[in-house]
Amino acid sequence: MLTFIQMEFLKLKRSNIFILSLIGAVLPPLLMFIAVSAFGEGNAFEQLFTNVNMYMSSLFAILLFAIIISYLFGREYNEHTLKSMLTIPISRGKFILSKYIMFLVWILILTVVTTISTAIFGFVAGLEGFTLNLLLDSFAQLLYANVLLFLTFSPFVFISLFITNMVPAMVGGAGLTLINLMVYGQNWAPFVPWVCPYLIASGEIAEYSTSVMVSYGVILLTFLVGIAISYIYFTRKDVSL
Amino acid sequence: MVDYVIETNNLSKKYSKNLVVNSVNLHVEKGKIYGLLGKNGAGKTTTMCMLLNLTYPSSGDILLFGKNPKRYPKEIYSKIGSIIETPGFYENLTAYENLKIIAKLRGNHNPNNIKRVLDMVNLDGETSKKFKDFSLGMKQRLGIAAAIMHSPELLILDEPINGLDPFGIKEIRDLLKRLSHEFGITILISSHILSEIENIADVIGFMDNGVLIEEITKDELYDKLNKYVEFKVSDVNLAIKILSDLGLKENIDFTFTDNGKICLYSNLNLRDKFNELFVNSGIAVNKVNLCEENLEDFFTRIVGNT
Numbered sequence: 001m002l003t004f005i006q007m008e009f010l011k012l013k014r015s016n017i018f019i020l021s022l023i024g025a026v027l028p029p030l031l032m033f034i035a036v037s038a039f040g041e042g043n044a045f046e047q048l049f050t051n052v053n054m055y056m057s058s059l060f061a062i063l064l065f066a067i068i069i070s071y072l073f074g075r076e077y078n079e080h081t082l083k084s085m086l087t088i089p090i091s092r093g094k095f096i097l098s099k100y101i102m103f104l105v106w107i108l109i110l111t112v113v114t115t116i117s118t119a120i121f122g123f124v125a126g127l128e129g130f131t132l133n134l135l136l137d138s139f140a141q142l143l144y145a146n147v148l149l150f151l152t153f154s155p156f157v158f159i160s161l162f163i164t165n166m167v168p169a170m171v172g173g174a175g176l177t178l179i180n181l182m183v184y185g186q187n188w189a190p191f192v193p194w195v196c197p198y199l200i201a202s203g204e205i206a207e208y209s210t211s212v213m214v215s216y217g218v219i220l221l222t223f224l225v226g227i228a229i230s231y232i233y234f235t236r237k238d239v240s241l
Numbered sequence: 242m243v244d245y246v247i248e249t250n251n252l253s254k255k256y257s258k259n260l261v262v263n264s265v266n267l268h269v270e271k272g273k274i275y276g277l278l279g280k281n282g283a284g285k286t287t288t289m290c291m292l293l294n295l296t297y298p299s300s301g302d303i304l305l306f307g308k309n310p311k312r313y314p315k316e317i318y319s320k321i322g323s324i325i326e327t328p329g330f331y332e333n334l335t336a337y338e339n340l341k342i343i344a345k346l347r348g349n350h351n352p353n354n355i356k357r358v359l360d361m362v363n364l365d366g367e368t369s370k371k372f373k374d375f376s377l378g379m380k381q382r383l384g385i386a387a388a389i390m391h392s393p394e395l396l397i398l399d400e401p402i403n404g405l406d407p408f409g410i411k412e413i414r415d416l417l418k419r420l421s422h423e424f425g426i427t428i429l430i431s432s433h434i435l436s437e438i439e440n441i442a443d444v445i446g447f448m449d450n451g452v453l454i455e456e457i458t459k460d461e462l463y464d465k466l467n468k469y470v471e472f473k474v475s476d477v478n479l480a481i482k483i484l485s486d487l488g489l490k491e492n493i494d495f496t497f498t499d500n501g502k503i504c505l506y507s508n509l510n511l512r513d514k515f516n517e518l519f520v521n522s523g524i525a526v527n528k529v530n531l532c533e534e535n536l537e538d539f540f541t542r543i544v545g546n547t
Contacts, residue, residue, distance in 0.1 A: 003345055003346065003348075004346065006345070007342045007345055007346060010334070010338060010341070010342055011331050011333075011334070011342065013333065013334060013338065014333040014334070014371070015333050075331075079329055079330070079331060079332055080326075080327065080328075080329025081329040081330060081331060082329070083293075083295055083325050083329060084328070084329055084330070084343065084387065085346070086293075086294070086295060087293050087294075087295065087318060087321070087323050087325075088318070088319075088343060088346050088347050089294070089314055089315060089318035089319065090346060091314070236297070238290070238295065238296040238297055239290070239295040239296065241286070241290070241295075241325060241326050
């Protein structure tokens, strides 16, 4: 598995999408930095970290993660490499699992980049109240939200296998972002898989009457259903050349 | 007992109502080059995909190295190198990097080995060029390098010379012959180019409309090719009369053309006697040729008969 992850990194060498995803991870901190600098929205590090985490994990990450997962799976079809990979041989189950784990590693990298860039922008903006604990707490919160979000992206694996170009993932990601905007603050937000991660990680779930276990259940169910349909579809379908 | 590396039993593939491979019984003997010949859409690629577990058969069985590949996939497929249609590689990577990924995932990464195979296919000089900038011929050669890098016992190559220039074709043909004859590698190669299969294969399988029409060795093929004697004569009508008087039937034993050509398909050993009769009857015989049907004619004939 480690070799597979290493090779996934080699596949990303000179890849624009990896660079673009890093820029994507820096975008929410940059926008918050502009908001702080230009519009004077808060002068504390804590506020900056909170805002960045909210915008990242409840909105921007949805679109970003959809593009990444679509790229990870779709490129094997679009560059006709899937037939080479499977005849190495690599089992189809291991192939899906390895790619999905690579997706998690990619998310971890983006989480680190977002947190560090937030801190840098905070210093540039001259914000007050920076502590190492604040940085670590903010990182832990964003990481937790993103890992939960990672679990809810298993249906996108199926979409990426079913329609191998990036358009459906982008449309789906944009659609989910809009849904998140619409349901955030509504009573049924804890039932929406792609909103729950932020609500749980930020602690906002306590403001809802629904038990946190229900949200965990929704995330787990989404994960299991997504993985199951992806596995069944991929292991039973002929490889398109 | 013959040692088959590939053996299929009534292998079929159906897409909805379309039967693209129909009860194929393929027999590829160890150490031989087996050429699968057929028009585009004959079912060659689908058959190869089924052998490589990229496409699932609708019915029938496959034995590779005498074993069921579903039960021993890792053991069996690690002994196989393949190219199916245009080789796919990561476009942002160089030839070396692409081969490194495959070698690492196979668990037999050796930089010297990668350099050796790149040298074999004349890509050793392309150290910084990305795959997306490769010509079709270079892509094909990299595909062959990837297929042979792990010293496989069986190569399954679907149209491997597509896109190669004549020099490239010769190089790859010589390489495949060397791999088979020196290293004993069994090769299943498909092509719609008859001359290529004729050049390289020890055994030829003819496929059309998903059916494996015939499987024959090259020696058997030459025995099966129709032979005929061609006479170029000054008086066709008189020559026809002479042959008819001898009991030979038009369109069965011989045919003729208006420009003075008579093709004799039977009694070939009596051609000197026929020549003598023609000359004695005052016919000028300008040419007598013993001709043989070529692979193209044979292919057309057997495909036409199905």
